[in-house]
Amino acid sequence: MxxxxxxxxxxxxxxxxxxxxxxxxxxxxxxxxxxxxxxxxxxxxxxxxxxxxxxxxxxxxxxxxxxxxxxxxLVDKRDCVLEETRSFIQKVYDGSIHLMLANFIKEEKISEKEIEELERLLHKKNND
CATH class of the missing domain: 1.10.10.10 (Winged helix-like DNA-binding domain superfamily/Winged helix DNA-binding domain)
Structure with missing residues (x-):
């Protein structure tokens, strides 16, 4: 593709x-x-x-x-999801992932399991 x-x-x-x-x-x-x-x-x-x-x-x-x-x-789903995500972050949060995450964490209900998954992803990203 x-x-x-x-x-x-x-x-x-x-x-x-x-x-x-x-x-x-x-x-x-x-x-x-x-x-x-x-x-x-x-x-x-x-x-x-x-x-x-x-x-x-x-x-x-x-x-x-x-x-x-x-x-x-003809186009890969993963590529399109990433492109749409980047476009959304740029349009709504002026390209700041930090602002987007902070907004969602403050405004949305997040389960303990979701928090653990976010922590795991951040820890993995930090060690890459």
Missing amino acids: KKAECNISDAEWIVMKVLWEETPSPLTSAKIVEAVSSNKKWSPKTIHSLISRLVKKGAIGVKKEMPLYEYYP
Whole structure:
């Protein structure tokens, strides 16, 4: 999978999640519509439009096997998650991970287990 910009909308993320998580890949548009429709009340036409936009953006590829087209991801989920996370931190917290973490720790309920996991991750990062 190529590393590419993952400039995709919230609605497009839903389609991408189907392609990243459903197996086997590639999937026909009918399978994508079926999977998306199980969670969203979107028309098939809307879902087909999202698929087309993702193809144009280079986020998904298409195998043109007659009579069906099959779609598959061209971008890696992990890369897109990291890019979206960085974009969010830059936009909302001016790029400061410290401000983001401090805000979440102060404002959100965090379980003891989550605190232990954060401590473990920070300790590991500190020792790398």
